[in-house]
Amino acid sequence: MHERAMGEKSVIEAIRDAMREEMRRDERVVVLGEDVGARGGVFLATQGFVEEFGEGRVIDTPLAEASIAGIALGAALKGLRPIAEIQFADFAWPAFNQLLGEAARACYGSNGQVRVPLVVRIPYGGGIRGGLYHSQNVEAYFFHTPGVKVVAPATPYDAKGLLKAAIRDDNPVIFLEHKKTYRLVRGYVPDEEYVVPIGKADVKHRGSQITLVSYGLVLHYCLQAARTVAQDGISVEVVDLRTLRPLDRETLFDSVRKTGKVLIVHEDNLTGGVGAEIAALLAEEVFEYLDAPILRLCGPDVPTMPFAPTLEDAYMPTTEKIVGALRRLAAY
Amino acid sequence: MGPEGAEIAITRRHETAGISVEEVLALYTQMVLVRILDERILVLNRQGKVPIGISCQGHEAAQMGSAWAALRNGPCFFFPYYRDLALKITAGVSAREALLSFMGKAGDPFSNGRQFPLQGADLRRGIIQLSNVVAAGLPQAVGYAWACRYLGEETVVLAYFGDGASSEGECHEAMNFAGIHRVPIVFFCENNRYAISVPQRKQMAIENVAERAAAYGFPGVVVDGTDLFEVIEVTRRAIAHARTQGPILIEAKVERLSPHTTDDDDRRYRSREELEQARHRDPVRRLQQYLLQEGILTPEQDRAIWEGARQEVEEATRYAEASPYPEASTLLEHIYA
Numbered sequence: 001m002h003e004r005a006m007g008e009k010s011v012i013e014a015i016r017d018a019m020r021e022e023m024r025r026d027e028r029v030v031v032l033g034e035d036v037g038a039r040g041g042v043f044l045a046t047q048g049f050v051e052e053f054g055e056g057r058v059i060d061t062p063l064a065e066a067s068i069a070g071i072a073l074g075a076a077l078k079g080l081r082p083i084a085e086i087q088f089a090d091f092a093w094p095a096f097n098q099l100l101g102e103a104a105r106a107c108y109g110s111n112g113q114v115r116v117p118l119v120v121r122i123p124y125g126g127g128i129r130g131g132l133y134h135s136q137n138v139e140a141y142f143f144h145t146p147g148v149k150v151v152a153p154a155t156p157y158d159a160k161g162l163l164k165a166a167i168r169d170d171n172p173v174i175f176l177e178h179k180k181t182y183r184l185v186r187g188y189v190p191d192e193e194y195v196v197p198i199g200k201a202d203v204k205h206r207g208s209q210i211t212l213v214s215y216g217l218v219l220h221y222c223l224q225a226a227r228t229v230a231q232d233g234i235s236v237e238v239v240d241l242r243t244l245r246p247l248d249r250e251t252l253f254d255s256v257r258k259t260g261k262v263l264i265v266h267e268d269n270l271t272g273g274v275g276a277e278i279a280a281l282l283a284e285e286v287f288e289y290l291d292a293p294i295l296r297l298c299g300p301d302v303p304t305m306p307f308a309p310t311l312e313d314a315y316m317p318t319t320e321k322i323v324g325a326l327r328r329l330a331a332y
Numbered sequence: 333m334g335p336e337g338a339e340i341a342i343t344r345r346h347e348t349a350g351i352s353v354e355e356v357l358a359l360y361t362q363m364v365l366v367r368i369l370d371e372r373i374l375v376l377n378r379q380g381k382v383p384i385g386i387s388c389q390g391h392e393a394a395q396m397g398s399a400w401a402a403l404r405n406g407p408c409f410f411f412p413y414y415r416d417l418a419l420k421i422t423a424g425v426s427a428r429e430a431l432l433s434f435m436g437k438a439g440d441p442f443s444n445g446r447q448f449p450l451q452g453a454d455l456r457r458g459i460i461q462l463s464n465v466v467a468a469g470l471p472q473a474v475g476y477a478w479a480c481r482y483l484g485e486e487t488v489v490l491a492y493f494g495d496g497a498s499s500e501g502e503c504h505e506a507m508n509f510a511g512i513h514r515v516p517i518v519f520f521c522e523n524n525r526y527a528i529s530v531p532q533r534k535q536m537a538i539e540n541v542a543e544r545a546a547a548y549g550f551p552g553v554v555v556d557g558t559d560l561f562e563v564i565e566v567t568r569r570a571i572a573h574a575r576t577q578g579p580i581l582i583e584a585k586v587e588r589l590s591p592h593t594t595d596d597d598d599r600r601y602r603s604r605e606e607l608e609q610a611r612h613r614d615p616v617r618r619l620q621q622y623l624l625q626e627g628i629l630t631p632e633q634d635r636a637i638w639e640g641a642r643q644e645v646e647e648a649t650r651y652a653e654a655s656p657y658p659e660a661s662t663l664l665e666h667i668y669a
Binding site: 101108 | 463465470474
């Protein structure tokens with residue numbers, strides 16, 4: 001989306017850098033998953049790792065997601081800081097018991113005796129001709145569950161800073177990486193050390209008339225849409241959630257108190273999605289500031305996401321669709 | 333003693349197992365305590381004071397023998413399962429603490445009243461048991477053991493599960509990974525031949541769970557899980573193996589002398605004749621008979637041990653009943669570290 005320039009990196013490079021730097025900093029950080037060794041991961045997130053850190057820290061696991069999660073959880077219980085890679089979100093389901101049934105409840109269920117400094121990296125999302133089993137959005141399931149943190153960055157800067165924060169966190173962090181952003185989205189990443197705190201949203205575009213809330217790939221479509229409608233005199237504030245759980249309520253409330261109108265955009269299915277919770281929160285907490293119904297532009301309630309381009313395009317939120325929704329909301 | 337009073341050097345069973353008289357008496361005293369405690373928990377359930385009881389009757393020798401051996405053979409760590417009251421008592425949990433846990437009272441060392449009894453963690457006793465989802469703890473135990481070795485520790489992990497859990501995919505995944513990486517772990521299967529109501533012949537087409545170990549590239553051994561001495565000997569060897577060569581699977585053949593839990597009625601699926609037969613393998617009675625026959629214990633001393641256990645459990649019951657439930661205000665604590 002940007003021209004290549006000095007200090008610019010892709011999302012996948014930022015993720016690789018974050019892990020490499022943390023592994024150099026802390027011997028307790030280990031990586032495990034399918035093809036993470038010699039192959040460097042199917043998306044090359046761990047390219048060069050086994051050469052630098054050895055097979056003792058970069059574990060090529062059998063094709064078995066439940067135990068990737070479970071073994072990483074066990075190692076975290078002992079005090080390591082494992083980064084488990086689930087190759088595609090679509091393959092995360094066998095790991096759900098370990099992640100949501102076990103890891104999420106470990107601290108609570110032991111009355112705070114154990115902690116789980118575990119990161120589970122999950123490439124997710126569509127728009128890549130992945131069909132029903134290489135395109136899924138799984139965030140709502142994790143978002144619903146107390147005990148995990150859920151992070152979904154959109155830019156290289158945020159991806160690197162949030163992944164470092166996730167590795168240093170003492171709780172299980174579900175780290176959702178939108179596959180389409182891996183190489184498509186480039187951006188400035190400073191050489192010096194930094195961390196982006198978990199739980200903080202970021203206003204990516206200032207505006208005064210509509211609050212546009214999003215995360216992940218479609219956040220970039222939202223930014224394009226905001227620039228497009230600015231030409232019509234519609235001033236849109238784009239809030240990048242960055243972290244889904246815990247939600248940054250204050251940043252959302254502050255923006256809505258200012259604008260009075262809200263559009264929530266996500267690629268995940270509409271019903272029971274992150275947008276539903278945000279809409280409910282805003283209705284409860286800042287109702288008197290609202291000048292229009294809270295709108296959602298989300299994936300329709302079909303199993304994500306069809307293979308044929310006509311069907312996939314019909315599913316995806318696009319800049320055009322977002323522009324249309326913003327204009328309707330502005331006219332309300 | 334031989335005929336005519338002639339001295340014949342017969343080494344007694346506990347001695348061949350390398351256990352002193354004092355130790356075997358201490359083990360028996362603790363086993364009696366576990367039995368009385370287990371029976372009391374069932375009574376308290378019928379009185380409405382314990383929401384659920386999961387009896388370990390019939391499993392005592394397997395749990396106590398393995399834990400006892402582990403605690404005396406270098407650093408170890410336990411990933412038990414939900415039927416492991418005897419193991420937890422052996423690891424140091426008191427009767428008072430156990431009853432607090434079964435009643436869901438404040439001071440329950442495992443979860444402070446958040447979980448089913450004896451679940452969560454008791455790090456002071458080297459125990460983690462996050463849930464009662466069967467086999468879920470096995471990959472965690474493997475990861476824990478792998479991490480111990482990564483950190484340069486000598487720790488051996490003991491991971492417990494039932495025959496029912498052996499059908500779960502996570503059991504296969506855990507053993508497969510452990511075999512590949514030669515993880516220092518003892519898989520300890522307490523096979524009582526029932527997954528609630530489903531008998532072993534409907535769970536697997538083989539006779540011994542231990543046979544599966546070969547497919548993962550490590551040894552599997554079958555042991556009479558009602559024989560305390562045999563369990564101790566086998567576990568001791570298994571721990572040495574795990575520490576130096578990697579995983580090993582012990583399958584302890586035990587009896588479940590009670591229904592699955594207090595919510596189960598085993599008369600619907602288990603004949604009374606079969607249960608009567610199983611009682612002949614009651615590990616508490618087996619050890620008692622051994623001690624009396626060998627003259628290690630007199631009937632009077634035995635009665636005193638049972639009476640002492642009853643008094644301890646009586647006192648613990650009063651203590652737990654008088655203890656408060658956790659404050660409602662603690663509901664929101666420890667969701668995150």
